[in-house]
Amino acid sequence: MSERVRVGVLAGGPSAEHEVSLQSARAVLDALPRDVYEPVAVIIDRRGRWPVELRRDLVDVVFPVLHGPFGEDGVVQGHLEALGLPYVGCGVLASAVGMDKVAMRRMFLAEDIPLTPHVWFTEYEWRATTDHWGLVKSLDWPMYVKPANMGSSIGISRVTSMQELRTGVELALAYDRVVVVEQGVSARELICGVLGGYDVPEVSVPGELIVPGAWLDYEAKYLSRAEIATIPAVLPERVAEEVRELALRAFRAIGGYGLARVDFLYEQDTGRLYVLEINTMPGFTSRSVYARAWAASGVPYPDLLGRLIDLAFARSGS
Structure with a gap:
């Protein structure tokens, strides 16, 4: 290990939260005390391409400031485990x-x-029926419709009618094949x-x-x-x-x-x-x-x- 700890700040990525990740990474890079740490910015592009392959001779520890699918769901955590690199945050299972x-x-x-009361269903189940009310009938208005795998409020809708529900589900399905509908309180x-x-x-x-x-x-x-x-x-x-x-x-x-x-x-x-x-x-x-x-x-x-x-x-x- 070098005199200063080399911290690979991993950010960006192909998820819809790419920009949020970049904002987080800038804050981390700016705040790491330079007398203790040597920050190394590693920005993954929107197509998932890495600028460099992380190795122990490049960084001592990784700070994966990645949000959403690909970065926060255990995928990158598993990759870092395979590389034998220490990393900040939850492991593979907890992240997933x-x-x-x-x-x-x-x-x-x-x-x-x-x-709160909630239901979930797959895209197949949604497409296979015309009785969409039957999928959510245990809940009352308003409801919140969410993609099962996403963060930063992306793909979420507050709905108060069947038409809004259908629109909200279609938006959520643009991000994931599983939809969660929660009771509003x-x-x-x-x-x-x-x-x-x-x-x-x-x-x-x-x-x-x-x-x-x-x-x-x-x-x-x-x-x-x-x-x-x-x-x-x-x-x-x-x-x-x-x-x-x-x-x-x-x-x-x-x-x-x-x-x-x-x-x-x-x-x-x-x-x-x-x-x-x-x-x-x-x-x-x-x-x-x-x-x-x-x-x-x-x-x-x-x-x-x-x-x-x-x-x-x-x-x-x-």
């Missing part, structure tokens, strides 16, 4: 489960983690960060997403300059503790390692909490709610990056 909204929900249900949207290994991971203070319209879409997350979160969230202590406990349970349910952001819905009138999803490689942009939650918990951004890199080495035994 965290990316797939159907597999994720099965894991959560097995661990009695509270979820009137709730506050909360987040909580997890950081650590397999033993006793830490959880951040909860934050609350500021939803400017009916829901927080891609434009509001990445294109608008409006504030998107209150951190820490203003919550009763009991609710804040339940959020933290559920975040840890969700992380353990998928076998998480390194980091994750867990998203929640909080029905204030009933006091119910639902786990919406777990994100194994949340955004690392300057506006990232994951990084901000940890800053509010006493871990500033450069220290957060350092801890994640240390965890990568610890898992590999380096």
